[in-house]
Amino acid sequence: MLLLRLWNYMRGYVIILVEGYFLEKFINICTRRQILLWDLKKQSNRRMTVNISIKGFKKLPEVARKTHCRVRIQSKCGLPFTVHKYKKRKAFILGAFSFVAAFYAMTSFIWDVDVYGNKKIDTQVLLDYLAGNGIRPGMLKYGINTDEIVSKLMIDMKELAWVEVSLKGTRIKVNVRERVTPPETIPMDQPCDIIARRDGLVKSVFTKSGQQVVKEGDTVTRGQVLISGNVVSRNENVKPRQVHAMGTVYARTWYEKKVPVETQIAEVVRTGMTKDVYSIMIFNRRIRLPYGEVPFKEYETVEIKKELSIGEDLIFPLTFIIERFYENNIIKKDIDLEEAKALAANKAKTELAKEIPQDAQIVKTDLKYTEDEKGKLTAVVMIECLEDIGMEKAIGGN
Amino acid sequence: MPKDSKKHKRRKKEEKEPKANFKEKVTELLELPKEIVLDVPKITIVGAANLILENYKGIIEYSEGCVRVNTSIGIVKITGRKLSIKEITSEDIMVDGDLEAFEFLK
Numbered sequence: 001m002l003l004l005r006l007w008n009y010m011r012g013y014v015i016i017l018v019e020g021y022f023l024e025k026f027i028n029i030c031t032r033r034q035i036l037l038w039d040l041k042k043q044s045n046r047r048m049t050v051n052i053s054i055k056g057f058k059k060l061p062e063v064a065r066k067t068h069c070r071v072r073i074q075s076k077c078g079l080p081f082t083v084h085k086y087k088k089r090k091a092f093i094l095g096a097f098s099f100v101a102a103f104y105a106m107t108s109f110i111w112d113v114d115v116y117g118n119k120k121i122d123t124q125v126l127l128d129y130l131a132g133n134g135i136r137p138g139m140l141k142y143g144i145n146t147d148e149i150v151s152k153l154m155i156d157m158k159e160l161a162w163v164e165v166s167l168k169g170t171r172i173k174v175n176v177r178e179r180v181t182p183p184e185t186i187p188m189d190q191p192c193d194i195i196a197r198r199d200g201l202v203k204s205v206f207t208k209s210g211q212q213v214v215k216e217g218d219t220v221t222r223g224q225v226l227i228s229g230n231v232v233s234r235n236e237n238v239k240p241r242q243v244h245a246m247g248t249v250y251a252r253t254w255y256e257k258k259v260p261v262e263t264q265i266a267e268v269v270r271t272g273m274t275k276d277v278y279s280i281m282i283f284n285r286r287i288r289l290p291y292g293e294v295p296f297k298e299y300e301t302v303e304i305k306k307e308l309s310i311g312e313d314l315i316f317p318l319t320f321i322i323e324r325f326y327e328n329n330i331i332k333k334d335i336d337l338e339e340a341k342a343l344a345a346n347k348a349k350t351e352l353a354k355e356i357p358q359d360a361q362i363v364k365t366d367l368k369y370t371e372d373e374k375g376k377l378t379a380v381v382m383i384e385c386l387e388d389i390g391m392e393k394a395i396g397g398n
Numbered sequence: 399m400p401k402d403s404k405k406h407k408r409r410k411k412e413e414k415e416p417k418a419n420f421k422e423k424v425t426e427l428l429e430l431p432k433e434i435v436l437d438v439p440k441i442t443i444v445g446a447a448n449l450i451l452e453n454y455k456g457i458i459e460y461s462e463g464c465v466r467v468n469t470s471i472g473i474v475k476i477t478g479r480k481l482s483i484k485e486i487t488s489e490d491i492m493v494d495g496d497l498e499a500f501e502f503l504k
Binding site: 032 | 462481482483484487
């Protein structure tokens with residue numbers, strides 16, 4: 001029924017008022033002449049309203065004359081009449097067509113390049129690479145072959161293990177996975193030394209191959225040879241042999257961090273006062289709407305971006321940006337000396353934890369406070385570790 | 399003459415009836431749609447609000463309370479309230495409204 005109604009709407013129809021004494025005859029003649037009628041409603045004894053197609057209506061005068069009926073149009077419905085109404089409005093039609101054309105044109109470009117999944121590689125590096133290969137906002141999307149880009153990226157960027165490029169709407173999404181680079185090792189058949197990675201006091205040395213140079217209790221500095229790959233024979237007639245040195249050298253190492261103890265800390269509190277600065281980004285060109293000065297001394301900024309888009313993937317090159325300035329109040333607060341000491345010590349410890357390699361074994365943690373001439377306290381944290389400080393290095397190389 | 403006329407009538411009847419019977423039997427045997435082969439109306443009533451009459455001949459009366467339609471087997475009379483003809487073509491007629499009665503006037 002809906003389909004029929006839609007069809008009638010598309011074809012256009014008129015609602016007519018028929019007046020006369022022989023309405024039945026009128027209906028019969030209409031049906032016999034293949035004129036489709038629907039929604040016949042009797043108004044009174046000699047009046048009724050009838051829906052009739054435009055084509056049928058043109059055949060009506062003859063029927064009306066035959067049956068002595070008067071036919072009047074009550075209303076015109078349907079698409080043909082609507083179209084006819086707008087036919088004279090050239091600007092409207094032009095606007096409608098230009099809208100469709102503009103929509104089509106705008107959606108045939110790439111407006112957003114989205115790179116994600118990268119941790120070590122800078123996003124900008126990837127974006128620059130993509131731009132160099134013709135993928136940047138403002139490019140026509142039809143010439144882009146995603147498979148080709150994937151293989152290009154995989155060949156040129158050794159750090160990537162997997163790449164996925166998908167083009168959806170006006171957005172191109174580049175999903176990457178980075179390769180976990182294996183540690184640089186010297187092949188077994190190449191001669192090498194074992195050198196110290198950092199300063200330390202040698203605790204034990206296990207040599208699997210090569211000539212042991214240091215012994216327990218020796219103090220070594222960074223870069224010093226611990227196990228040499230140059231094996232010199234006691235027999236002077238035999239030339240020195242070069243081997244791939246192997247072994248582990250455990251040493252005590254120390255990590256130290258100094259953090260001054262501050263009895264006064266600055267606390268940042270938002271006052272609740274804000275100022276918004278609006279800007280519009282069209283085709284990657286940012287236009288900042290005029291604004292006065294930021295009336296705050298201390299403030300932080302939050303940028304809120306609103307992209308014009310249809311759904312998730314159909315993005316248009318129009319972005320509305322609100323920069324919101326929050327006024328901050330910096331409150332200086334005095335704290336307890338003990339509290340300040342603990343704070344400094346904690347800070348030093350967390351910073352040290354980042355420096356200490358994971359396989360190192362922490363032996364001892366020392367915490368002390370030193371005072372300078374002005375009476376300023378400094379927290380000094382020293383951590384003693386036991387770790388393998390050996391590192392392979394090719395003989396003769398750097 | 400009257401005798402002769404009677405005889406003639408009988409013969410005509412005899413001739414006509416087996417023919418109709420034969421047609422009916424064939425359509426029943428072959429399961430053909432009767433309303434087309436035998437040229438009789440097909441009437442479908444949905445609930446008490448909608449009536450579709452196919453294979454009709456012409457409309458005799460149409461008012462809000464009564465619709466009379468001529469068919470090959472006689473006049474069909476539909477009475478009710480607020481009757482309107484939803485659609486009318488040369489093959490079928492659809493009547494809407496509160497249907498109350500449906501009669502064959504033979």
